[in-house]
Amino acid sequence: MWNGLWACTAVFFAVTLFIPPIGALSWHIGAVDVPRDGRRMHKKPIPRCGGIVIMLSVVIGCAVFCDGGRFLMRALIGAGFLTLVGLLDDIVSIAPLFKLIAHLLAAILACGVSLRPVTLAAILWVVLLTNAHNFIDGIDGLFAGCATVESVGLAIMLYMVGQEVLVLPTFLVGSACLAFRRYNRHPARIFAGDCGSATVGYLLGVLALPLFYEMRWEAGWLSPIFLFIYPLTDLVTSVVRRLLRGKSPFSADRAHLHHRICAIGVGQSACGKILILLSVVFGTVGISLCTGEYLFAASLACLIATAFLVEIRTLLYRS
Numbered sequence: 001m002w003n004g005l006w007a008c009t010a011v012f013f014a015v016t017l018f019i020p021p022i023g024a025l026s027w028h029i030g031a032v033d034v035p036r037d038g039r040r041m042h043k044k045p046i047p048r049c050g051g052i053v054i055m056l057s058v059v060i061g062c063a064v065f066c067d068g069g070r071f072l073m074r075a076l077i078g079a080g081f082l083t084l085v086g087l088l089d090d091i092v093s094i095a096p097l098f099k100l101i102a103h104l105l106a107a108i109l110a111c112g113v114s115l116r117p118v119t120l121a122a123i124l125w126v127v128l129l130t131n132a133h134n135f136i137d138g139i140d141g142l143f144a145g146c147a148t149v150e151s152v153g154l155a156i157m158l159y160m161v162g163q164e165v166l167v168l169p170t171f172l173v174g175s176a177c178l179a180f181r182r183y184n185r186h187p188a189r190i191f192a193g194d195c196g197s198a199t200v201g202y203l204l205g206v207l208a209l210p211l212f213y214e215m216r217w218e219a220g221w222l223s224p225i226f227l228f229i230y231p232l233t234d235l236v237t238s239v240v241r242r243l244l245r246g247k248s249p250f251s252a253d254r255a256h257l258h259h260r261i262c263a264i265g266v267g268q269s270a271c272g273k274i275l276i277l278l279s280v281v282f283g284t285v286g287i288s289l290c291t292g293e294y295l296f297a298a299s300l301a302c303l304i305a306t307a308f309l310v311e312i313r314t315l316l317y318r319s
Contacts, residue, residue: 004168007065008175014057015179023047023183023190031090033191041139041259041268046188048090051196054176055083058203061172068165071110075206078106079199082130086195096250103130103198110206122212126205132231133201134194135238136275139258139268141185143192145276146230147177147200153227153283154208160290161214170207173200186269201231211290219289226302227286230279257312264315274312281305 026032026047033040033048059076066072085102088094107126111119137143151174155167177200183189192200208224225232234257239249247253261271282305288298 003065004171007061007168008171010065011057011061011172011175012179014060015053015176016182018053018057019050019180019183019190022049022053025049026190029091031087031193033193041262042188046191048191048193049087049195050180050184050190051083051086051192051194051199054180054192054196055079055199057176058169058172061176062169066165066169066172068169072166072169074110075203078109078206079203081109082106082199082202083195086193086198090193090195096248099194099198100127100131100250103127103202106130106202107205111209122209125209125212126202128232128235129205129208129228130198130202132228132235133204134197135235135256136231136258137192137197138256139186139262139272140188141181141269142258142272142275143197143200144177144181144184145272146279147204148174148181149276149279149283150174150204150227151177153287154204154211154224156287157211157223157227157290158207160287161211161220163210163214166207166210170204173203173207186267186272204228219295220291223286223289225286226289227283229282230275261312278305278308278312281308 024047026049029049031047031049032045033042034045035042059080062068062072062076068075082102085094085099089099104123104127107123107130110126111122114120133143133147136146151170155170155174158164158166158170180192180196184192208227211224212221238253238256241255242249242251242253258271258275261274262268266274281301285298285301285305288295288301
């Protein structure tokens, strides 16, 4: 326990310490988000290389404090590869198809090469979460807050199913995201960029894979899905919406849930807190579904989450 506390504290302070110089470096290398179109919520250029600090802190923390074996090593190598690809995109803006291929390669690195349905499903899961966290990174503090909540929930689930060796690496991801949110909350001083949001989504997706194999009752596989239900639904609805409108699924727009909530007059800070709370509620459902003993609690939490979503949707329709 003390080892874990030291590790999380070290990662937290490392991110806190190195975000300002990385933000300054972003200006020199051209990794700056300039609001040239209407879909962006900020009004002035903001550096977007924060993901580098998140990734380096997690990798060094895992190397010093963790012993996750080959599985964790493959996950970190894949995350490092995506950090480089994301950094390139943050600087020169690469083609979406190239990024998707990079996501597939990183997922294959973590899941292996096989045509078995289980392996293909694992690759799809990792790719979906990689892109889903990139999709929700649209307003200040939202991605970092949701990733922190998801990391804590995922660590609890891994402990409940006997995957203690992966608990600390998951907490380290959450600790890094929590420290980053201090600089990313509204008004943001730095963005995570593709090198941050996609990489964290990838790591969480890979670390969640054992939950699908180690569950001890029939409905246990639903627990990680509920934990990540908000970013997953945002991704799926965005892609379907764009296809129905005859647009490319890679085309950006301002119709995500966080955009719609802000459009009715809710500030970025309040919107972020609402959706982070939504992640907390659904994360509670996921944790409760880990074992059949908490089925009643899971059902109650699911009803609360549904009511929460219905209320948000009603508010959007009225406005």
